[in-house]
Amino acid sequence: MLQGNLKKMSADVHDNQVQYYLELNGERVFVNELLGEKVTLQIDGTIHCTNCGKVTKKSFSQGFCFNCFRKLAACDTCIMSPEKCHFHLGTCREPEWAERFCMQSHYVYLSNTSSLKVGITRGDQLPTRWIDQGATQGRALFSVENRRMSGLVETLFKAQVADKTNWRNMLKGIDVVMDLEQEQERLIEQVYEGLDALQSEFGFQSIVDLSDKNETFQFHYPVLEYPTKITSLNAEKTPRIEGTLMGIKGQYWILDTGVINIRKYTGYQAILEF
Structure with missing residues (x-):
C-alpha cells in the first residue's frame, strides 16, 4: 500500500x-x-x-488552488492558446518563468492518436508529449524560436487537421498506421503561403523545417x-x-x-x- x-x-x-x-x-x-x-x-x-x-x-x-490559478503564468489562457502569448507586450504574469518555459525553442508536430492531429510542445518534451496523449506515432515538423511562434504555426495547420485527441477512440485501440511523412508534405503544401508570411514577418530562422532531418517515432x-x-x-x-x-x-x-x-x-x- x-x-x-x-x-x-x-x-x-x-x-x-x-x-x-x-x-x-x-x-x-x-x-x-x-x-x-x-x-x-x-x-x-x-x-x-x-x-x-x-x-x-x-x-x-x-x-492548482484558485489563488495560484489566478496569478501563475502557467495557468494563463495563452498556455492553451499559445498564439495569444502576450510576453512581447510586457503583460506576462511572470516574465522570469516565461523566459524559462515560453521563450525557448518549441516543436510543431504531427501525431497519430487514432486519427491525425497537429500539436506543439517545448523543445525538451519529446517524446513525453506524444506518450502523454497516447500517440502511436509522432513526427516533428518544425522547430520554432518560442511558444508564441509555435501557436501561430499550429493555427495554420488547424484549418486542415484536428488539434485535439479523441480520447475515447484512443482508449479503444483504434490504431491505423499512417505515413506521417506523406501527411507532412500534403499539409505543408496547403499552408506554405502562411508559413512564408510568418517568416517574412519574424525572420527566416523563426521557423526551421525538419523535413529532411527527422524521423517518425513509433510507440507500443x-x-x-x-x-x-x-x-x-x-x-x-x-x-x-x-x-x-x-x-x-x-x-x-x-x-x-x-x-x-x-x-x-x-x-x-x-x-x-x-
Missing part, C-alpha cells in the same frame, strides 16, 4: 515499448508490472495545490485488452476505484471496470493498493 498526492505518471521508452511509473510520497511504482492484477485507488477528496501546497476545495487547471503501449465500450470513472463521485488493470495508455489506466485519467487528479491525496 502506498499513500501520497497524485501527479501524472512519468514514462520512458525502450525499443518502442512505453514503460510507466507512478510516484506516491517518494516511492516509485513500475505500473507495467501491475497489468493483470487487481488494483484499488482510494481518493479521500483532500487536494493539495501543486504550487503552494495549501489544501484547496477544488482543483483548477489540474492541480502496455495493454492486455482494449475496452469495446468506454466507461469513465469519476473519483470525486466514486472515491474508491478498483478493478483489474488491463492497460495503460496516455495518462489513463484501463481497468475492467472502466477508465480513469490519472493526470486529472493531480494533487489529490490517494492510497494505492495492489
